[in-house]
Amino acid sequence: xKRLCLIGLAGLLPLAFSAPASAxxxxxxxxxxxxxxxxxxxxxxxxxxxxxHIFEGLVAQDAEQKxxxxxxxxxxxxxxxxxxxxxxxxxxxSNGIEFSAKDVIYTICRVPTVENSPSSFxxxxxxxxxxxxxxxxxxxxxxxxxxxxxxxxxxxxxxxSAQANGGENVKYRAGGCEGLGTPPKSADFNDPAxxxxxxxxxxxxxxxxxxxxxxxxxxYRGRAPHWAKVTFRPxxxxxxxxxxxxxxxxxxxxxxxxxxxxxxxxxxFQIAEGLSNRIIYIHLxxxxxxxxxxxxxxxxxxxxxxxxxxxxxxxxxxxRQAIVDRIMGGHAKAAGELLPYPLFGAxxxxxxxxxxxEAAKKLLAEAGYPNGFEVTLGSPNDRYINDEKIAxxxxxxxxxxxxxxxxxxxxxxxxxxxxxxxxxxMYLAGWGADSGEMSNSMNSLVVTLQPDKxxxxxxxxxxxxxxxxxxVVKAMATVDDAARERLLQEASKxxxxxxxxxxxxxxxxPWAFKKGLSYRPRVDQYTLATExxxxxx
Amino acid sequence: MADYVRADEVAIAPEIPEPLPATVSxxxxxxxxxxxxxxxxxxxxxxxxxxxxxxxxxxxxFAPAIAPQNPYDLSKLDIMDNVLKPGERLGSGITAFxxxxxxxxxxxxxxxxxxxxxxxxxxxxxxxxxxxxxxVGVLAAYAGGRVESVVMxxxxxxxxxxxxxxxxxxxxxxxxxxxxxxxxLVIVQWAYYARTVRGSALVEKRREYIEAARCLxxxxxRVVFRHLLPNCLPPLIVVATVQVAHAIxxxxxxxxxxxxxxxxxxxxxxxIAHGYNYLLSGKYWISTFPxxxxxxxxxxxxxxxxxxxxxxxPRLAR
Numbered sequence: 001x002k003r004l005c006l007i008g009l010a011g012l013l014p015l016a017f018s019a020p021a022s023a024x025x026x027x028x029x030x031x032x033x034x035x036x037x038x039x040x041x042x043x044x045x046x047x048x049x050x051x052x053h054i055f056e057g058l059v060a061q062d063a064e065q066k067x068x069x070x071x072x073x074x075x076x077x078x079x080x081x082x083x084x085x086x087x088x089x090x091x092x093x094s095n096g097i098e099f100s101a102k103d104v105i106y107t108i109c110r111v112p113t114v115e116n117s118p119s120s121f122x123x124x125x126x127x128x129x130x131x132x133x134x135x136x137x138x139x140x141x142x143x144x145x146x147x148x149x150x151x152x153x154x155x156x157x158x159x160x161s162a163q164a165n166g167g168e169n170v171k172y173r174a175g176g177c178e179g180l181g182t183p184p185k186s187a188d189f190n191d192p193a194x195x196x197x198x199x200x201x202x203x204x205x206x207x208x209x210x211x212x213x214x215x216x217x218x219x220y221r222g223r224a225p226h227w228a229k230v231t232f233r234p235x236x237x238x239x240x241x242x243x244x245x246x247x248x249x250x251x252x253x254x255x256x257x258x259x260x261x262x263x264x265x266x267x268x269f270q271i272a273e274g275l276s277n278r279i280i281y282i283h284l285x286x287x288x289x290x291x292x293x294x295x296x297x298x299x300x301x302x303x304x305x306x307x308x309x310x311x312x313x314x315x316x317x318x319x320r321q322a323i324v325d326r327i328m329g330g331h332a333k334a335a336g337e338l339l340p341y342p343l344f345g346a347x348x349x350x351x352x353x354x355x356x357x358e359a360a361k362k363l364l365a366e367a368g369y370p371n372g373f374e375v376t377l378g379s380p381n382d383r384y385i386n387d388e389k390i391a392x393x394x395x396x397x398x399x400x401x402x403x404x405x406x407x408x409x410x411x412x413x414x415x416x417x418x419x420x421x422x423x424x425x426m427y428l429a430g431w432g433a434d435s436g437e438m439s440n441s442m443n444s445l446v447v448t449l450q451p452d453k454x455x456x457x458x459x460x461x462x463x464x465x466x467x468x469x470x471x472v473v474k475a476m477a478t479v480d481d482a483a484r485e486r487l488l489q490e491a492s493k494x495x496x497x498x499x500x501x502x503x504x505x506x507x508x509x510p511w512a513f514k515k516g517l518s519y520r521p522r523v524d525q526y527t528l529a530t531e532x533x534x535x536x537x
Numbered sequence: 538m539a540d541y542v543r544a545d546e547v548a549i550a551p552e553i554p555e556p557l558p559a560t561v562s563x564x565x566x567x568x569x570x571x572x573x574x575x576x577x578x579x580x581x582x583x584x585x586x587x588x589x590x591x592x593x594x595x596x597x598x599f600a601p602a603i604a605p606q607n608p609y610d611l612s613k614l615d616i617m618d619n620v621l622k623p624g625e626r627l628g629s630g631i632t633a634f635x636x637x638x639x640x641x642x643x644x645x646x647x648x649x650x651x652x653x654x655x656x657x658x659x660x661x662x663x664x665x666x667x668x669x670x671x672x673v674g675v676l677a678a679y680a681g682g683r684v685e686s687v688v689m690x691x692x693x694x695x696x697x698x699x700x701x702x703x704x705x706x707x708x709x710x711x712x713x714x715x716x717x718x719x720x721x722l723v724i725v726q727w728a729y730y731a732r733t734v735r736g737s738a739l740v741e742k743r744r745e746y747i748e749a750a751r752c753l754x755x756x757x758x759r760v761v762f763r764h765l766l767p768n769c770l771p772p773l774i775v776v777a778t779v780q781v782a783h784a785i786x787x788x789x790x791x792x793x794x795x796x797x798x799x800x801x802x803x804x805x806x807x808x809i810a811h812g813y814n815y816l817l818s819g820k821y822w823i824s825t826f827p828x829x830x831x832x833x834x835x836x837x838x839x840x841x842x843x844x845x846x847x848x849x850x851p852r853l854a855r
Contacts (some may be wrong), residue, residue: 259818326616392640392800399611407800
């Protein structure tokens with residue numbers, strides 16, 4: 001019987017190796033599934049990565065999040081509030097229709113009409129006073145105030161076909177376009193016949209929770225992508241994903257768990273990893289209101305974190321390199337500021353706080369806490385790589401210098417709800433800068449929380465420093481890149497030396513795949529089939 | 538005067554001695570207990586179980602003296618010691634015979650302290666649940682009628698929900714903490730005792746000694762708690778013993794699922810959960826050893842519980 005099987009297998013072998021078509025097919029195991037095929041529904045990593053296969057933008061971020069030409073061949077700021085995009089000629093959508101400036105206007109008009117978006121793309125097209133097409137290959141955008149990030153923001157928007165969606169006569173009007181027709185609903189894009197873009201792939205089949213199948217777009221403007229067919233399979237469980245790779249069910253997986261790296265390599269598979277734009281940080285409650293009772297803080301009546309010496313002590317008590325080496329297995333990078341160099345606004349060789357528990361104890365004593373105090377450290381336990389373990393290690397380190405730290409770790413949804421209600425005087429979380437530059441990180445985490453002005457939206461430590469605010473706000477309205485970068489670098493230096501926020505480390509994103517493939521890690525953590533290459537073939 | 542009637546009872550009713558409860562009123566009262574003990578000791582498995590259980594209890598009680606490290610004192614842990622193999626040395630010079638976990642805790646110490654939490658949570662929750670459940674059950678049986686119906690329907694309702702589900706919901710509301718786990722376990726367990734006690738109380742309440750006690754116009758509470766309840770004890774003891782094992786397993790499950798005890802004070806279930814991610818990576822010791830400890834504790838308790846059932850159940854007596 002055994003022999004029979006062997007003979008059978010031997011008979012199959014030549015078949016398996018002689019079918020070149022199968023080599024053109026790639027199967028990818030996704031850690032999280034896109035929530036929709038609509039390119040403008042949900043501003044979320046998995047969605048944006050999937051979008052880039054099917055719908056191109058005017059511009060696109062490269063592996064380092066630098067903005068590169070895509071459908072626009074070039075662009076420039078005519079003045080502080082006017083942007084001109086020159087479009088690439090001879091580009092066709094997957095249904096054969098020619099791409100023109102009309103499609104850009106239609107897309108900008110369609111973005112705000114998306115219903116029930118959990119995280120909208122409207123930010124990217126807000127404050128446009130006019131969008132016009134002097135000729136079919138040119139788009140001119142005017143903004144109400146100087147917006148240096150117009151190209152960065154437009155990199156998140158996939159361009160739709162105006163004609164395919166019945167919007168040939170569209171005219172841009174701030175606050176509601178004319179001639180938009182009936183814009184497509186998000187669910188319409190699940191249908192391969194409706195998901196029409198200019199990207200290298202087109203949608204072949206979408207079965208929610210099971211698979212997303214892409215095929216080459218034959219009318220793509222550039223070189224045809226290497227893989228004729230790409231199948232994405234959502235596999236949210238780490239163990240299942242690794243097992244699927246090792247068993248050959250998929251060729252390539254996202255986010256293999258650190259502790260399995262050795263096993264994956266020993267089984268003859270490969271791992272690529274690269275620095276991400278995600279910082280893991282600690283926010284300390286710095287609410288200025290004297291009546292505010294810092295929740296979870298015991299052993300003192302005051303809010304200890306209003307004292308810079310205490311914040312500095314917290315920072316000095318944390319051994320970042322030990323966390324990187326022991327908890328992250330070396331797959332992370334200790335951080336001194338909120339964005340890694342060479343991203344825009346980050347400073348080369350920014351100093352990383354030295355681990356110095358003795359100095360921390362001294363600072364605490366000087367600040368009037370010779371016996372320390374007690375605090376609760378809030379943390380999610382399923383959002384970032386090893387989040388709960390990092391929180392426990394931080395608790396260990398802080399307890400050793402006298403700040404007795406309890407860890408309250410919980411599932412991400414509960415954590416963020418409680419965090420937003422200011423229930424933690426100290427919490428650990430992460431931030432990935434979508435735009436790939438410092439104004440995003442600084443404005444979100446450090447600038448004084450003022451929801452009505454769109455400032456400091458995630459600054460739940462409520463750190464507030466007038467000078468930092470001024471610098472960041474000024475930078476956000478400075479179109480000149482060099483000047484903007486200088487302002488951001490200065491703001492970052494100032495906030496870090498004031499210990500307004502405690503950076504820990506940058507996550508490193510891993511991918512694992514079978515031998516013979518290669519992937520260049522991306523800062524934005526996207527998995528792009530177009531950039532998975534075959535080596536030696 | 539038999540040994541089960543206490544002196545103060547005699548002082549309260551000196552002229553008319555109370556009727557002696559049936560099962561213990563035998564003139565061989567002394568030897569009945571003796572006989573149970575002899576019977577129990579006949580099973581080597583049960584004796585082994587009891588020995589292990591006593592040993593575990595002693596280890597748990599004297600944990601601070603026995604454990605090489607206090608795993609709950611964060612200042613004693615060092616992240617540089619994490620995931621050491623069994624037998625390697627910690628930075629502080631302690632040898633980690635069972636290795637260390639991802640936070641640098643000595644596994645042996647963590648298991649000893651974890652056992653302490655698990656046994657304590659099991660025992661305390663069972664005692665409280667047993668007290669509440671037995672009182673409710675015996676009162677319902679004695680009161681009869683509408684009271685009994687209402688109480689027993691509540692019990693039915695409670696028992697119709699899976700214990701783990703109720704406990705999960707409760708802990709999601711309460712938050713983390715050993716005390717909260719105990720409360721949750723009491724809430725999911727009391728109904729078992731109520732039902733058990735009510736069953737045997739229904740039988741006992743028709744016995745002559747209860748009738749006699751009523752005839753003497755003894756207060757109701759006295760009849761219920763001094764006469765009726767003590768005679769419902771044997772099945773209760775059996776259920777309580779087995780429930781200790783259930784409670785421990787339930788606590789471990791809850792901790793494994795991430796509710797329950799705080800992360801910095803892991804119980805056995807949480808230790809297993811921590812090590813679970815490392816199992817497939819060849820770092821077996823983080824999950825395996827606490828698992829073994831948990832199994833040993835539960836098997837020992839079950840062996841004792843099974844034997845107690847055999848000994849105390851008159852239907853099984855030869």
